[in-house]
Amino acid sequence: MKRKRRNRSAAFKAKVALATIKSDKTLTELAEQFEVHGECLHIGTAEQRLRSMQRRIQQGRQ
Structure with a gap:
């Protein structure tokens, strides 16, 4: 049986990065x-x- 793929949040990805x-x-x-x-x-x-x-955050502010 295949293990379900994990979906990570953007916040988690940023923290890891x-x-x-x-x-x-x-x-x-x-x-x-x-x-x-x-x-x-x-x-x-x-x-x-x-x-x-960063680009996404800046676009959201404009």
């Missing part, structure tokens, strides 16, 4: 902490998510 960029921990340690697969944590991906979120 910030931790990926700012933390002194390894990607493996962060993956364990946030209970995500290590492949999900890449510095480039985290920075892209943060830029995307």
